Amino acid sequence: MGGVLEIGVQPVTVLLNEELEYIGDNALYGICNTMLPKKIKYIGANFTLLPSVAFWNASDVKVQKPDGFYSWEYCYNIALPEQLEYVSEKGFYFWTPEFSMRAIDGNFTVLQIPENAKNVPCLSNILVIQYSVNEKNNKYSSKDGWLFSRDGKKLYRTTSEIDFSKKQKGREVTFKKISKGTYKTYVRIKEGIEEIASQAFASIVNRSADILDVQFITPNSLKCIDRGALFENRSYFDTWDDSVTSVKIAGEVPQFTGDISPDSAYKRKVYVKKQYREKFIKELFEGQQLSDKQKNQIKKCIIGY
Secondary structure (H helix, E strand, O other), X not given: OOOHHHHHXXXXXXXXXXXXXXXXXXXXXXXXXXXXXXXXXXXOOOOOEOOOHHHXXXXXXXXXOOOOOOOOOEEEEEEOOOOOOEEOOOOOOEOOOOXXXXXXXXXXXXXXXXXXXOEOOOOOOOOEEEEEEOOOOXXXXXXXXXXXXXXXXXXXXXXXXXXXXXXXXXXXXXEEEEEOOEEEEEEEEOOOXXXXXXXOOOOOEOOOOOEEEEEEEOOOOOOEEEHHHHOOOOOHHHHHOOOEEEEEOOOOOOEEEOOOOOOOOOOOEEEEOHHHHHHHHHHHHOOOXXXXXXXXXHHHHEEEO
C-alpha cells in the first residue's frame, strides 16, 4: 500500500513486540501499526503507522486542546520513544481515518524528540506546530517550536503555524494587507543561521487571516542551503496546499548540498539578487541529474530582484 488512500481503504494491522529495537527498510511496508515499541532504536524506510482514535487516547500520544485553540481544533502530542536514535526520511507515516491530522480539519501536532535522537524525518503528512527537544539531546535544539542544531547555527525544520501576537525569538514575522482577507506574509529567519537543511520550510497555517503568499527570507549569515529546501519532493498532501510559495535569498549565493528531486513540482519561487542570478543557477545545477525540460522549469522559478 503505497499511498494514503490505499491505507485508508484496506488497512492490515499488526501489534509489535515491546522489546523490538530495529525495523529495517520495507520490513513492514504496507502494514499498519498501532504503536511504537518503547525500546525501538532504529526505524528504516516505509514503516507505516495507522493509529485509531482509541490508540491516541490510550497511549503515550495525548490529545489536548492548548490555550487559544478553537473548540474544533485538537493537538496531538506525540512523544517519540526514549531510546529512539534514528528514523529514515521515509520512516514515519502518521494518519488516522477518524480525525485528519492536517489543519484542514483543525488538527495539529507537537512532536517531542528524545535524548538519543540523531535523525528526525520531515513528517510531510502532518502539520507540526512545535518541535520539543529533550535538553540532553546533543544534536538538536528548539526555539519557538522550530528545530535547530544544538549550536543554533543550522535550521532543520520550521513549523506550520506562526503566532502573530507574540514576538518570535527565532524569526521576525510581518504581513502586508493586499486586500480584505488577503495578506502577504514575510518570515525573516534570524541572523546567525549558517545552514538550512532539506525540507526545512513548512506550509504555514495562519488562523487569523487568509494567506495570499508566504515568503521565507534567509539571513545574510547563510553559508549553505540544501537544494531540497528550495525544491523538495511534493507529497500527496502538498497537492492542495501551496501556501509556502517563495524563498528570498538575502545575501550572496550560498553553497549547495543535497539534490533536487526529479519528482518535485518546481512551483516554489526563489528570489535572488539580480547580479547573482546566473551564478546561482549554475551552482544550483552543478552535479544534478536533470533533463533540459526540468532545468528550464526551475530557471523560471528563480527570479532576480
